[in-house]
Amino acid sequence: MATTLFNQWVIHSGPRIRLTATTDYYRDGAYMYYRINTYIHGLDYRQSWYGWYLDMAVYVDGQYMGTTRLKQNKPIRWSGISNSTPYYAVKRVSGNAHIKIVLTSNKPRYGQRVWESGGALPAPPLSTAGLLTLKDITESGMIVNISGLPTGYEKELRFWHKAKGEAWKHIGNKTVSNSSRDCSRAFNDLIANTSYEISVEEFVDGYKITSFDSVIALPTAKGELTTTTTESELIAVEEVNSNISYTRTLEWYIRPAGAGNFQYMGEEELPAGVSTKARKFEKLTTGCRYDVRTLIKRKDNVLKETVVSDSLKPSSAVIKAESDTYSSIQVNVSHMVNTGWERTIKAKYKAAQESEYREESVTTGNESAFVNLKNLKAFTDYEVVVEIYRDSQVIKSWAETVKTREMGFVAIPVIKSIESVIRTKDAVINWLVNDDRDEMSYDVEYKIGEREWTRLITTKYKPKLTITLPSGNTEYLIRIKGYATDSTKISYSLAVPVYTYHRFEYDSVVNAQNEIDLTSTEVNRLIRFINKKIGSSLMFIEEDELITLEKHNELRRTLALNVISGGDIKATDWVSLKNKVNEG
Numbered sequence: 001m002a003t004t005l006f007n008q009w010v011i012h013s014g015p016r017i018r019l020t021a022t023t024d025y026y027r028d029g030a031y032m033y034y035r036i037n038t039y040i041h042g043l044d045y046r047q048s049w050y051g052w053y054l055d056m057a058v059y060v061d062g063q064y065m066g067t068t069r070l071k072q073n074k075p076i077r078w079s080g081i082s083n084s085t086p087y088y089a090v091k092r093v094s095g096n097a098h099i100k101i102v103l104t105s106n107k108p109r110y111g112q113r114v115w116e117s118g119g120a121l122p123a124p125p126l127s128t129a130g131l132l133t134l135k136d137i138t139e140s141g142m143i144v145n146i147s148g149l150p151t152g153y154e155k156e157l158r159f160w161h162k163a164k165g166e167a168w169k170h171i172g173n174k175t176v177s178n179s180s181r182d183c184s185r186a187f188n189d190l191i192a193n194t195s196y197e198i199s200v201e202e203f204v205d206g207y208k209i210t211s212f213d214s215v216i217a218l219p220t221a222k223g224e225l226t227t228t229t230t231e232s233e234l235i236a237v238e239e240v241n242s243n244i245s246y247t248r249t250l251e252w253y254i255r256p257a258g259a260g261n262f263q264y265m266g267e268e269e270l271p272a273g274v275s276t277k278a279r280k281f282e283k284l285t286t287g288c289r290y291d292v293r294t295l296i297k298r299k300d301n302v303l304k305e306t307v308v309s310d311s312l313k314p315s316s317a318v319i320k321a322e323s324d325t326y327s328s329i330q331v332n333v334s335h336m337v338n339t340g341w342e343r344t345i346k347a348k349y350k351a352a353q354e355s356e357y358r359e360e361s362v363t364t365g366n367e368s369a370f371v372n373l374k375n376l377k378a379f380t381d382y383e384v385v386v387e388i389y390r391d392s393q394v395i396k397s398w399a400e401t402v403k404t405r406e407m408g409f410v411a412i413p414v415i416k417s418i419e420s421v422i423r424t425k426d427a428v429i430n431w432l433v434n435d436d437r438d439e440m441s442y443d444v445e446y447k448i449g450e451r452e453w454t455r456l457i458t459t460k461y462k463p464k465l466t467i468t469l470p471s472g473n474t475e476y477l478i479r480i481k482g483y484a485t486d487s488t489k490i491s492y493s494l495a496v497p498v499y500t501y502h503r504f505e506y507d508s509v510v511n512a513q514n515e516i517d518l519t520s521t522e523v524n525r526l527i528r529f530i531n532k533k534i535g536s537s538l539m540f541i542e543e544d545e546l547i548t549l550e551k552h553n554e555l556r557r558t559l560a561l562n563v564i565s566g567g568d569i570k571a572t573d574w575v576s577l578k579n580k581v582n583e584g
Helices: 520-534 549-558 571-581
Strands: 002-011 016-028 031-041 052-060 063-072 081-084 088-091 097-105 112-121 131-138 141-147 155-163 169-176 183-187 195-204 207-217 223-229 234-240 248-256 263-270 276-281 289-298 301-311 318-325 328-334 343-351 358-364 369-373 381-390 393-403 414-420 426-432 440-447 454-459 464-468 475-484 490-492 496-499
Touching: 016 097, 031 052, 031 063, 031 097, 052 088, 063 081, 063 088, 131 195, 131 207, 141 195, 155 183, 169 183, 223 289, 223 301, 234 248, 234 289, 234 301, 248 276, 263 276, 318 381, 318 393, 328 343, 328 381, 343 369, 358 369, 369 381, 414 475, 414 496, 426 475, 454 464, 520 549, 520 571, 549 571
Parallel strands: none
Antiparallel strands: 002 016, 016 031, 031 081, 031 088, 052 063, 052 097, 097 112, 131 141, 141 183, 155 169, 155 195, 195 207, 223 234, 234 276, 248 263, 248 289, 289 301, 318 328, 328 369, 343 358, 343 381, 381 393, 414 426, 426 464, 440 454, 440 475, 475 490, 475 496
16 A cells, blocks of 8 residues: 655755655554655756765654665756665554654755655554453353454453442453454352443553443342241241352341231351351241242342242141030140240130120140130030130131030049150149049059050049059050949040150160161150150151251250261260260
């Protein structure tokens, strides 16, 4: 390519000279190459030019590039002098270069003449080709790839990102060789659920050529929330991405399903490497449905919000009603789980010919209770409706028609509760007999499984009775038989289970390798002993369920024993649990 630089007359004190200067140029990467072509013409033919010459010095952007001599040794007749410089290499990425030409004659009277700013050396810009793509996008980063770059010269790429409302952050530079067309860099430690501007600047020899830009919104953080329930507890487990280098927080919320605002229940850190966090919500209402909400956050940025709903298990309470005398009905509520809150048991009742219900109630936090309905008519059907409340919420209801007894029936013993005495074979019975009289006697009977009932003792009525059963570590059914010397009729209480917590032993033995292979039945019996001793409510394991180190350590923590930090569970670990249960 070529361009004209000068085309003008040069006025001297003597002859008049016209100068024409052009340039040839081409680009090679970051360098421009320029050659200056000059032609001195219109010389006065009347002058003698023997031994005459001009020296032409070239400057580009003030930098001296070289000198070329323009010489003439013979008379000139209507002709000129032409010459060309070598190609001068100038490092220039873009923009025109300023040129200056200095002509110096060997004839003192011609002196020195300077041609400056009469033209400029063009510098076509470098290619801005290239394509930015994003790949392998995760909640905390991505790969930024630049492809299709021009070759032939070395380039420097500068990588930046900026989140909304923040300053640009420079994360590093990479040099791309003159033969390479592609370059990639990983952007890590970014914040999930956040929009980012991505910019990659291309520089050549310190000059910015172009920039490649993009915008991306990172996906929300991984957060999978699962729940399990009992009658009064909801256990929530949040599974998160452990491959995150920065610390996050996990906030917990709960509410009755669909009931307005969530209640904040606390927060905890999610350090790098942590994959799960669990939270137990206690003292919830049996059978009700709850929404659990979690927020994974980094400072004030919400990376993930999750809401799941689950229902607590229905009440396992067993409700029965029997007429214990001709003038009363006994409502028994048993097998209520220890929920940590009080329940109100309301019993409404009326005979068929009555228009309005009467009501009796009792409030308790115990696992069993009874309500006595009195002043009833003999041998009459009563509609009995029983409801168990937590505050104003009904958690279980039951209805049945019960007939009061005939006159002359013997009173029915009612076992209110029966509790075993740990490390003995004894049990304490709290019981009740309405309309007890001197003629009445009572036999305490027991049986194991499907065996026959066996009389243990005979007694007169007293509200609290201590009995000693034949064997320890055995589950019995207990009932009380009532009879009178003046009647052939016999009455029985409901059968109530009791377990004698005498001394805990495993069925399995420790082998020569100091190992013990426990069955699920043995482990559940150990859990039953721990619950009895501590008053805890540890969950039983399923049949043939593998005992994990986490479950074993749960038993140890309940008994205030040191947990096992890792490795296999040894026989000595199980023996220490047994010894702790049998202490005292």
